[in-house]
Amino acid sequence: MFLVASLVMFAVFTANVALGAATGNTFLSDVGEMLVLFAASVLFVAAILKREAAQKDKAGG
Template identity: 70%
Template sequence: MFLISSFIVFAVFFLNVALGAFANSAFLGDVGEMLVLFLASVLFVVAILKKEADRSKNDDSN
């Protein structure tokens, strides 16, 4: 869930950068880009930490 959300938010960031570079029609400003990239990073870290917690829970039960 968090990993998919992270990829979707990053795709929005990438789409904005690509539109700004090629079509000169970016829909986010500098602060918006920063916040979207920060959100993608946070979601990715949460997904990785959840996966690590699940893995350690499975390792402890064996």
């Protein structure tokens, strides 16, 4: 779930950057863009930590 949410956030960031490069118009401000990228990073880290914890539990410690 966290990985999918991270992918969605990164897709929004990428779409904003691509739209800005192509047309000069963006739907996010600089601060909004930073917050979306930060949220994508946090969600990605949460997904990785959750997967590592699941592997550790599966391995028995």
